[in-house]
Every structure is written in C-alpha cells, then in structure tokens.
C-alpha cells in the first residue's frame with residue numbers, strides 16, 4: 001500500500017496545472033460568462049487527454065485510471081474550467097468523437113428524479129446529450145429537446161436550459177452502466193470540488209496577507225486565521241476522500257466503492273461551499289463584488305452539489321449501508 | 325496512489341488477527357476506572373504479552389526491541405487492534421508513545437539502556453510533567469525551578485494535569501534552569517523518578533469524578549544530573565521532539581474505535597422506540613449518521629495519506645494538526661448524536677433499562693478533553709494557519 005502520488009501522477013497533475021494556469025488564468029474567467037464554453041479550448045483539453053483519459057489506448061485513449069482522473073479533475077476545478085467536462089469524459093467510448101473533443105457531450109442524471117424542475121447545463125453547446133435512467137444510458141439529440149434558456153443562471157459560467165420535455169432517445173448502454181457512470185461522475189464532481197476547496201484557501205490566504213487594517217495584515221487577526229485553518233482542514237479531508245474514491249474505483253477489492261464515493265462527494269462538495277463562503281467573508285466588501293473571483297467558486301460549488309445525486313441522498317446511502 | 329496491500333502485508337494482518345482473537349478474550353475484562361493498581365497490572369500485563377509476541381513498539385527501531393514495521397503494517401496494526409477491541413495502551417501511553425521514542429532519539433546510551441526495553445516490556449510506567457498552573461498552551465513560560473548543586477539538580481515547583489502520576493515510575497519533567505534568558509532558552513528536560521523525597525502527588529477529580537490526573541508538588545527534590553536528556557537549557561528542542569511523537573499516530577486506533585462506536589449507536593437506535601417507530605427509522609438521524617460516517621471514512625483516508633506523505637518529509641509534523649483537529653471535533657459530534665439517541669435515558673450516567681447510557685455518557689464526557697489535551701483546538705488552528713498557510717505569527 002502506498003497512498004502517495006506516483007511520479008507519473010505528479011507529472012500528470014503538474015502538466016494539467018500549468019496548462020490551466022497559462023490558458024485560463026483566473027482573470028480570464030469573465031470572458032467565459034454567458035456562453036460558458038469555447039470550442040478552441042475544448043480541442044486543447046481533448047489534446048491534453050482530459051476526455052479520453054480512461055479510454056484504453058487501443059481505442060485511442062490515454063489508458064489511465066480513476067485515481068489519475070481524480071487528479072486531473074481537481075486541477076480543472078482549481079481553475080474553474082468551464083464546460084460539460086465530466087459528461088464529455090464519461091461519454092468517451094460511448095459517443096463517437098467525445099474523446100477527441102469533436103463531439104461536445106452533456107448530460108442529465110435522472111436515476112432518481114426528485115420532482116425538481118429539469119435544468120440542463122450547457123444545452124446550447126452540445127452535440128449530444130446523455131441521460132442516465134434506471135433502465136440504462138440514453139443518447140438524446142440536443143436539438144430535439146424542448147426548453148428555454150434561463151436568462152440568469154446562478155453560475156455565470158454554467159448556462160442552463162429549463163427543459164419541459166425530452167425525447168426518449170436511443171438506449172446505448174444498460175442499467176449497470178448507468179449506475180456506474182453516475183458513480184464515476186460523482187467521484188469526478190468531488191474531485192472538481194476538491195479543486196475549489198484548494199483555490200479558495202489560496203485566494204483567501206493571499207488576500208489576508210496583503211490587506212491591512214489597524215496597521216497590520218488582516219491575516220494576523222486570529223478570528224480570520226482560524227477561519228482559514230478550518231478551510232485547510234476541509235480541503236485536506238476532501239483531498240484524502242477524493243483520492244481514496246479514485247483508488248477504490250481502480251481496485252474495488254480495497255473497500256466499499258459506493259461508500260468511498262459517497263464520502264468524497266459529501267466532504268468535497270460541502271467543503272467547496274463552505275470554503276467559498278469563507279473566502280468571501282475573508283475578503284470583506286471586496287468579496288461581495290463581481291470583480292473578485294470568490295463568487296465564481298461559490299456558484300460553481302452549488303452546481304457541483306446538485307449534480308449526480310444530492311448530499312442527502314449520499315448520506316442516506318451511507319446510512320443504508322448499516323442495514324446491509 | 326494504490327491502496328492495495330501486498331501479500332506480505334496481508335499475511336501480517338492475518339497473523340495479527342489470529343493472535344488477537346486468542347489473546348484478547350484471554351486477557352479478561354478491564355478493571356474499574358478508579359482501581360489504579362489493577363489498571364496498571366492489566367495494561368502492563370497486556371504490554372508484556374505484546375512484547376513477547378513481537379508486537380510491542382510497532383514503529384520503534386528493531387535495535388531497541390521494536391518491530392520497525394512498515395507504514396502499511398502500522399496502519400494494519402492500528403486497524404486490527406481496534407477491530408479486536410484489544411486493551412488500549414492505557415497507563416503505557418506516555419512511555420510507549422512519546423517518552424520511550426524521545427529517549428531513543430535524544431537520550432544517552434546509559435539512559436536508553438536503563439529505560440527503553442523496560443518501557444517496551446511493560447515494566448516501567450511513565451507520566452508527563454510538562455503543564456503547570458501558569459503554563460498550559462504557553463508551555464514555554466513554565467516556572468518549575470531547577471538549581472544545579474554538584475551532581476544534582478534541586479527542583480522546586482508545581483506541575484498540574486499530570487495523567488497517570490499515581491501509578492508512574494518516572495516522569496518526563498520540564499524545569500527552568502535559567503530564568504534570566506528568553507523563555508524558550510532556559511528549559512531542561514529531566515527524567516524524574518517518582519516518589520523522591522520532597523515530591524507529593526495530589527489527584528484531581530475530572531468532570532467524570534475520577535482522578536485521571538494529578539497535581540505534582542516539588543520541594544527541594546534532588547535529581548541526578550545524569551538524568552538530563554539533551555543539554556542543559558536545550559530542553560525546548562527536546563520537548564518539540566516529544567510533542568511531535570505525541571501528535572503523530574497516537575490516536576490512530578481510537579479513530580477506528582470511533583467507527584465501531586457509530587455502529588453501536590445504530591444498533592442502539594434500532595432498539596429504541598420513539599413515537600411508534602424505532603429511532604433508526606428517523607430520516608434526520610439516518611442522514612446525520614450517514615454524514616458523520618462519510619466524514620469518518622475521510623478521516624481514516626486522511627491518516628493514510630498523511631502517514632504516507634510523511635515518508636517524503638520524514639516527520640508527521642504539522643499535517644498531524646489537521647488530523648487532530650478534524651478527529652477530535654468529529655468525535656464530539658458523534659457523542660452528541662449518541663446523547664440524542666439516548667434521550668432522557670442519558671440523564672443516568674449508569675446503564676438504565678438495559679440501555680448503555682453509562683458507556684455513552686462516559687465517552688461523551690471524556691470526549692471534552694480531546695480538544696484540550698495535547699494542544700487545544702485553538703492552538704492547532706494557530707499551528708495550521710502559521711506553519712502551513714504562512715499567516716502572520718501570534719505574539720510569543
């Protein structure tokens with residue numbers, strides 16, 4: 001057993017990180033407002049292997065595992081890369097062109113619909129839409145979906161359509177596959193949220209060291225230091241849980257996969273929301289402005305919290321495991 | 325990032341599990357909390373069995389009789405010890421978890437010769453005389469005075485919160501040898517035999533009404549200079565070695581125990597009727613237990629990660645602060661859920677109507693010490709924010 005990153009994994013993480021830092025630095029996020037998507041960037045992400053990462057090399061993919069994907073999605077999360085990243089990654093091997101970035105694939109998890117209105121992310125940019133249902137995975141033609149764009153989405157980088165009705169679509173994989181995709185989707189959502197946990201800590205700490213009040217850096221006030229220490233603890237719990245989810249998906253014999261994914265999902269998404277809120281608090285009035293990117297993190301964290309099942313559903317599933 | 329155990333590690337687990345399955349029941353039930361002689365006999369007796377089977381000092385160097393196990397084996401050890409409900413390290417806590425390791429790292433050959441293997445065999449019990457009435461979180465401000473007189477230090481002062489002082493043979497004693505210099509500079513680390521003339525131990529009652537810790541008074545107590553660990557006035561550095569061991573993996577088995585405690589709480593909830601249904605059918609309770617269990621899984625993953633990452637840095641160090649903070653606060657939340665499941669049965673600190681209220685309340689009250697002892701939660705937050713996040717330092 002060795003839980004550390006291998007050298008290859010460190011190189012993978014560093015590669016994605018430096019790509020993101022160069023290509024979409026934080027101050028470029030506003031350029032994505034509205035559309036929440038850019039074809040050119042999509043092609044570059046495909047070239048980096050983001051979508052074909054777990055597809056076998058024989059099928060044109062990179063042939064890596066879930067733990068590697070967790071590292072990649074944590075980096076994408078750190079930089080709030082916009083677009084239907086997780087769905088396109090899940091679609092590799094199921095939808096032609098998803099792995100290469102030629103087909104932009106979005107999706108919707110309807111395995112246990114809770115009666116909430118159907119909001120579909122990024123519908124306007126999609127070439128294909130995957131729908132997870134208890135009966136299997138369905139491919140739906142996005143142009144056949146009847147719905148209205150929401151004029152003001154919560155996350156300016158995640159446009160949504162309010163959908164009234166859906167065609168049934170074509171069933172392309174069975175029920176087991178639908179559940180498996182949802183599980184991996186939840187793990188990658190947790191990884192993305194881990195990235196949000198990390199960058200909100202960095203952003204808050206950097207500001208607290210610079211900004212002065214009462215002739216000292218505000219980061220010297222213990223009330224703020226302790227907020228940031230708690231942010232760090234949430235980040236570390238999310239990191240350990242997300243890594244464990246990846247490692248358990250790769251080798252299910254080491255534990256209970258569903259529980260590992262639930263732990264990652266619960267800790268990382270809650271951590272992302274709490275850290276993003278704390279990050280705004282540390283920034284004071286600046287944190288409440290559009291200019292400081294803290295709000296982008298919070299808004300994306302809510303998108304993540306509402307994808308691939310709710311926190312309540314995961315907590316209940318863990319509770320159910322006591323009855324097994 | 326590979327959580328699979330090798331065949332050798334699985335074999336280690338299998339052997340340990342089989343050994344525990346035989347030895348734990350044979351060791352009998354633990355004695356009453358306030359019967360210190362019996363507790364000492366029970367805990368040191370277990371330590372001796374571990375030693376004879378080659379499981380004592382799992383992370384100690386082989387040169388000193390330890391097992392020198394790999395990190396993976398250490399994690400397996402903590403998991404199995406908890407799983408088998410084996411006796412807790414108990415009165416051996418100080419000697420095994422930080423006293424012995426400090427001597428191995430900093431002691432003279434004679435000191436190691438005299439103490440290390442006796443600690444490992446359960447023949448010597450230690451306590452920790454660090455805190456004083458005026459020096460808790462600000463430990464370096466300690467006042468207990470030691471004046472050199474020939475081959476001896478003459479010690480006068482007052483220690484407090486000394487756990488196991490009633491049964492200990494030796495004490496890790498911090499004294500002030502130079503009151504003139506800055507506070508961190510004038511401290512010395514001594515091995516103090518308990519019961520020397522001029523020493524008095526006065527037990528203090530905890531919130532459980534038990535005498536788990538004591539005050540220790542020193543009046544012109546003479547301690548040989550050869551009992552000094554490290555140089556005179558270099559005690560703060562040695563203290564940090566001790567604290568690092570104390571904050572390392574000392575709580576690992578307790579974390580697994582906490583997972584078992586949650587399972588026991590679920591069992592209990594199933595047997596309790598609340599308004600025509602059993603308590604475990606309550607949605608809010610289920611979600612809270614599910615949420616806490618997810619966090620407990622994350623905690624154990626955090627331990628694995630920090631233990632493995634320490635291979636690169638060499639020290640458990642500051643990362644341990646995040647683990648301690650997360651663990652101790654989580655523990656208290658689990659206990660609160662236990663109290664809610666008990667409801668009014670929790671007004672009894674003994675078992676009533678067949679419910680384990682005594683056990684649950686014992687844990688709940690005891691859990692309040694976790695965020696105070698071994699560096700309070702506030703001090704852990706200071707450590708994280710200053711040493712990991714690089715925020716400006718507190719006044720010192």
Ligand SMILES: Cc1cc2nc3c(=O)[nH]c(=O)nc-3n(C[C@H](O)[C@H](O)[C@H](O)COP(=O)(O)OP(=O)(O)OC[C@H]3O[C@@H](n4cnc5c(N)ncnc54)[C@H](O)[C@@H]3O)c2cc1C
Pocket residue numbers: 222451452453454455457459460461462484485486487488537693696697698699700701702703706718
């Ligand atoms: C069960 C138990 C067993 C113990 N066993 C031992 C033992 O065997 N040997 C031993 O030497 N000691 C032992 N201790 C003592 C323990 O280490 C101290 O209690 C602890 O370090 C806190 O010191 P204090 O009690 O003086 O509290 P104080 O330091 O006075 O703290 C009081 C409050 O002030 C806060 N505070 C203090 N400084 C700061 C700061 N800079 N920033 C923010 N908040 C601050 C604390 O967090 C706390 O909430 C034990 C304690 C307990 C509870």
